[in-house]
Amino acid sequence: MGKEIVKKVCELLKDVRNQKPLVHNITNYVTVNDCANILLAMGVSPIMADDIKESADITKISDALVINIGTLNERTIESMIASGKKANELNIPVVFDPVGSGASEFRNSTTKRILEEVRIDVLRGNMSEIKFISGLESTTKGVDASESDMKSGNEEGINVAKNLANKLNCIVAITGVTDIVSDGKRTVMLANGTKMLANVTGTGCMTSALIGGACGATNDYFIGAIAGIVSMGIAGEISFEKSGEIGLGSFRVGIIDAISNMNSDVIINMVKVQEI
Template sequence: MNAITKEVSQANAELRKTAPLVHNITNYVTVNDCANALLAIGASPIMADDLLEAGDIAAISSALVLNIGTLNRRTISSMIAAGKRANECGIPVVFDPVGAGASKLRNDTVKEILEQVKITVLRGNISEVSFVAGLDVTTRGVDASAADGNRDAAAVAKAVAEKFGCTAAITGAVDVISDGKRIAKIRNGHPMLSKVTGTGCMTTALVGAYAGANRDAFVAAAAGVASMGIAGEIAYEKAGRLGTGSFHIAILDALSHLDSAVMKARGKLDEA
């Protein structure tokens, strides 16, 4: 077993032991899935997006997850307030810039959050993270474009990590994680994950859970991404042939049984 696989396995054990409280200001299309994914992995979710309480909830949480999937002006203020409070309290902030590059509002919001909030982990697809890196992108709504997929994901992740002093996680056929110094690649997952809405949002929430229980953001990001990939593989084996509905539920089942032993046995991680 290599070092990164051992580290993510230990991170899972720590998460199961500590049951971190994870504050989510997230996508209303997938909020229920994110909450259930957090419960399944052993964390405790709270979804609080009103400006009057966002900062207070962030202050008592183990991690904060910001997701702009269903963006509106009301929650932009809540995200920034919660992010600033989390920064003040030393609480990790995980940011998912969903659809970055697709509209002026999204682009402006991504820039505003990154200017006002210190991000611990940024998780997105290659188009979204390329936008954050300052590259021209051809985002397809909330999906990565084929043209952007030809980029060197490791180079993009490293550039974002260095630019913002964070860990960057790019998910795709091969996931790439970088904190500017270390680079890991993860080859877990199944193509059917792209046929169920919310798997990206759930992945970001899982990263938040691991970040809330582990000090090393690079390991937390790798563990969260690997957890969804492994769960996707197990879900397909159990229920994938029944259809996307059964596969969807099987993802949660797989996450609920995911422990350090399963991660050691099934993790396909390597570090450059």
């Protein structure tokens, strides 16, 4: 286990609660409430401003920006680009969640434009989305990864993450049964979580929000990405243990409860991380 990585994750999550970073989310209307609540549970101040008249101004006063194209529309694309450019200008970290990339030409062209016009610090997606962005053959199931892509081996995922991280000069995080995070040189596999997370709308979006929250309190976005993903995986395990048999509604609420109670002891006792 990467003891030094775990130590840094624990320290970062403490810093998040102490600093209470302001995180600007231009996200989708299906999951916006859950993203806001899970950030509050993390100790972060969330703000959701997607109108072009104010989006860049809000980013200017924020500690991190999260861009999510889940419910894509022409109006918010310009807000995403303007906010991303403002974040780049001020060295504010940008997390990009390319939801459904590969599913439609509109999503594909928007993803390409964002990656061309905005410097991304953390790119988080499922295997289908990341393979598509890498220029590899992939299939999607709407906004979810296809079964064939989900069956991609860890070795393939590691190579995809490393290569894309080097190509885009950013952190690449592939989330799935096993999560992979790479900056092109450092790579880890994370094995926390439960299959039930896939049955709740927005757990991927919430993970990206958590990454934004963590990156808003550090300059080490590699550790920030790991902290966000580990927090969601462990929260899913805790909620499943307490609420899994009750049903999906209780499980969803339990995730936010677990994030609100996340601490170093919980992480140290439960984290499953392997350095590559």
